[in-house]
Amino acid sequence: MSELLCMSGVDKSFRRGSQDLRVLKDASLEVGVGEVVCVLGTRGQGKTTLLRIAAGMESADSGEVRFRGEDLTGLSDRKLSRLLGGQIAWAGRSGPGGMRMRLLDYVAMPLLAGHSRARKRGREDVYARARAALERVGAQGCGEQRWEGISDWERALVELAQGIVGEPELLLVDDLTDALGIRETDELTALIRSLSKELGLGVLMSVSDPQATLFSDRIMTLGGGTLTAGPSQEPGNVIEFPDLGAGRREAERGRRGS
Amino acid sequence: MLGLVIERPDHGFSLERRLEERFGSARFAYSTAYSALRRMEKEGLVRAVGGDTEREVVYEATKKGVDHFRSWVRSPSSAPVVREELHARIALCEPRDLPRLIDVVHTEELACIAELDRIRRRTLDEQHDATRRPLAEEAWSTLMDRGVVHGEAAFWGGRVTQLARLRAYLEQLREEAERRALAEHRQGLADGRRGLADRRPTQERRELAGDDGSLAEGGRAR
Helix, strand or coil, rough: CEEEEEEEEEEEEEEEEEEEEEEEEEEEEEECCCCEEEEHHHCCHHHHHHHHCCCCCCCCCEEEEEEEHHHEEHCHHHHHHHHCCCHHHHHHECCCCCCCCCCHHHHHHHCCCCCHHHHHHCCCHHHHHHHHHHCCCHHHHCCCCCCHHHHHHHHHHHHHHHHHCCCCCCEEEEECCCCHHHHHHHHHHHHHHHHHHHHCCEEEECCCCCCCCCCCCCEEECCCCCEEEECCCCCCCCCHHHHHHHHHHHHHHHHHCC | EEEHHHHEEEEEHHHHHHHHHHHHCCCCCCHHHHHHHCCCCCCCEEEEECCEEECEEEEEEEEHHHHHHHHHHHHHCCCCCCCCCHHHHHHHHHHHHHHHHHHHHHHHHHHHHHHHHHHHHHHHHHHHCCCCCCCCCCCCHHHHHHHHHHHHHHHHHHHHHHHHHHHHHHHHHHHHHHHHHHHHHHHHHHCCCCCCCHHHHHHHHHHHHCCHHHHHHHHHHH
């Protein structure tokens, strides 16, 4: 089975004043191995909440969240935190917060945090992996720098490096393209795509910018509490679109010729 | 069309296909390409060379055609005219139309996602390798085309997110309409006046926006 993450019938509400704000109504999605799924929506539509639920960081009011067939709602906190930082990783735009640290240390954090498979590894090995992750995304020059000293583009790369350093199976990418221009958005999303194909990594990516969906395998939208799937999709399957596109054009040509 | 001919002289049917590939979302009518070619030929902007039948000839641009195109590229752009049928329908709808209108908005959302998806597939078609090449090594046409692709993606994607918010708002209104209908029903039972709101939809809406600030304003503020 190539299915990695499977959410079905997920509801989530927040209490805002006297009203219940329904952020997710009956939301369902799947992410397969080596598949990039984009969730498009404006700010405040619940994208981050959706990702947090997928990561097991937050629980759904009802519905199922399964990672590799295992229901996250039934797991203990200990198991959940081992999952996050191990098989599931997060790449957001937060940076190291107020902590002043070398970015090499920042990238290595998931390995040092203790819930990773790499816990038993030595210090040298940890840094070698962090360096390799930075190099893979093309940000090898950032290791010795600090967060304040690098550009938005480099920050996105550093976050991505931290996301893949623990060799996860599922990567949750939260609005990483938000501060980028057209060319950088193309580059970053194409990079995420090639990482996904190369490492067999499932990626669930939230974007507020429609232009960041172009290198994904599937587009979904989130707004008004409804998670809507795009056309032409079979859950859990990675579809080779170049062939489909050629077939469609061929069909159209045939229709026109007759 | 003229721009495509200048980019590369071609047969009529190939030009038609290229028009569809590059500007598919403009939804040109079936014969647009050919009628444009004939008109441009009459105006001396393009000429047909080589071959006797329509299938054999290749269209190429004349000097006049190239000059005409360059001046068009550089001419100022005006703001597009927006004729939004959906907005007119919402402005004039009654509470009982809301469930249907919510469906209409959602259907349009799906159509926009399909357009965005078409652009996404085209992107993957053209850049399978997805390698990052430096600016200097990229073909000029590719660089320019990415700008158009992003413009189209922003248009359809932006429309999806706007429609989703509009639908969320209409759903709030539907709940509010139900509350009001219930309240009026009770009131009607109490003093014998019933169904007043249904006959005065305009005033009903004014009340929605005006009196109940918590709904209209609160919804937007979030």
